Amino acid sequence: MPPPERLRIVVLTGAGISAESGVPTFRAEDGLWEGHRVEDVATPEGFECDPDTVQRFYDDRRAHLATVVPNPAHLALAALEERHDVLVVTQNVDDLHERAGSRNLVHMHGELLRAWCQACDGRFGWDGDLLARPACPGCGEAALRPDVVWFGEYPYGLDRIDDALRRADLFVSIGTSGAVYPAAGFVRSAHDHGTRTLELNLEPSLGTALFDEARHGPAGAVVPAWVDELS
Template sequence: MIFVLTGAGLSAESGLGTFRDEGGLWSRYDLADVATPEGFARDPARVHAFYNARRANCRAAEPNAAHLALAGLEAALGDRVEIVTQNVDDLHARAGSRRVIAMHGHLMQALCHACAARWPAPETMSPEDSCPRCGATATRPDVVWFGEFPHHMERIEAALARASRFVAIGTSGSVYPAAGFVAEAQRRGIPTLELNLERTGSSALFDETREGPATRVVPAWVEEMLATA
């Protein structure tokens, strides 16, 4: 089974910036203010404004060739592929992937932190929004913030234990626990491959690194996999 981990670099060519992009949306905010539970408690209106902008950015984006290639790999190999994403956008789904594990949640969903209800996020969210299930004014974006535990970790760990190949695409390898997956794969003797725009601080942990834009290196790798499937 091929375990594929995707990060922000996969969606960058669709117009969704990474944390490190100069001049991008993230560069205008302090992560402690907009991507932590403490920041939300201090100023929920500021956090909602940030995620309203991110949702608008996401709605305007389209899946790129890398998303489409991965959807094609899943369609061809079925349960022999497990895609785990650190991204909160919906581009994997819009490209046609159906079995993606979103470990950091879903930007296009809202969450009630009073009763844990989830529903499609409206175009604009605010602190005054009430939960459609319990009525509490306790709504927030359904994303995992720094200091919170990622979703589906038991399922992810089980998939990694079954893997015969580990591939990381467009991820800096700096955010845990996802950053530790390559070391776990190495410990299990699983071949590892990094596909990234450039080498990262964790590149030395991989058996092989291929550098280049995701829209070039991902389709090329998928073509190789399908030729040998």
């Protein structure tokens, strides 16, 4: 039997894939993010108004990463790289894709395990706290903040993502709400380029009708099953 066709696949992942590992989802039904108003902990204005609260919030989230592990959906996507040309674009700021083994990855909303210096514009790997205002490894100034994209800031890697969508055979959205742009617009871009589209989500998203196919259920079940089909 001939080997399966090697496909060019762009996978978008959102909070739903990491929720099954115990990472809290972005926003609860009451509109709060782990007990905080989003405006207070996920905007430049919130950081300017109360930097201590923002730093403490992300310090706690960073520490929580040590308590969670990749789930079968993360592991299946890493395995998919062995058989197809895969770019994982994640809206998540955790490191579960990396720990699962994914290598071709764009963190469009930044990473909890990186810090950004407001003085020298340097970006550094960071696994400790930022509340105590540690010195920047590059310039020595106490001007570090989480390297996380907040509302009103420009996501990372959009040119690379757009180029990948132009060349892809398949676009897959996993665990996303379909409500946050620009990621929610990727399915339209894929369609514009003639790319097949698939949604894998716990339940129908706001953009389900835009996909060529949708499958619903826990990511830890539906993602490995889909990956097995491509073997």
